[in-house]
Amino acid sequence: MTYQKGDWKKDFEEAVKLHQKAIDGDQQAAKKAFDILKKIKLQAMNHSIVEAYFGSSSALIARDHPDLIEKMNLAKRGLKALDKAVKAEPNHTEIRMLRANVAYRLPEMYFKRTKTAIEDFQFLISDYEKKKTDISKDQYCEFLLNLGSSYQTIGDSKNAENTWEKLLKINSGKYKKLVEQARKTGGE
Structure with missing residues (x-):
């Protein structure tokens, strides 16, 4: 080629x-x-x-x-x-989505990349809220769920709960069980 x-x-x-x-x-x-x-x-x-x-x-x-x-x-x-x-x-939405999802899924114990995931999820959430991108509402909700889990992984329970409460106000039906599960597993 x-x-x-x-x-x-x-x-x-x-x-x-x-x-x-x-x-x-x-x-x-x-x-x-x-x-x-x-x-x-x-x-x-x-x-x-x-x-x-x-x-x-x-x-x-x-x-x-x-x-x-x-x-x-x-x-x-x-x-x-x-x-x-x-x-x-740094302001490219698709690139940030790719990195956020990779950093989020790697085990924190070995890679120490949860803070990178948090940074990227915050960027993506902010872009959605400012209507700067074509991120869907479903993607936005997934980012909130994963951001909360990322906070939980690094031991920041307060920000995890705040993020999940924000998510549940938007869409409690689909995400209620997922948030409960994330709370039980401690994020990672």
């Missing part, structure tokens, strides 16, 4: 579709997305959204990898790419 300037976008769209399948648990899709993004990344130098999806795909492969050392290396590579993308474009 060799690309002329800008002609990688169709393959990028395919990689994004595969990435979504990987999020839903398809291990083969994770590997395919990673391989496509790795090639695109070589052609689309310093393209933040490509870097972010590459980082997230790396983390998805890490999730499913059987070898613990390789799992750690892939996760660290993914975080490095996501941090690079956010640094290049």
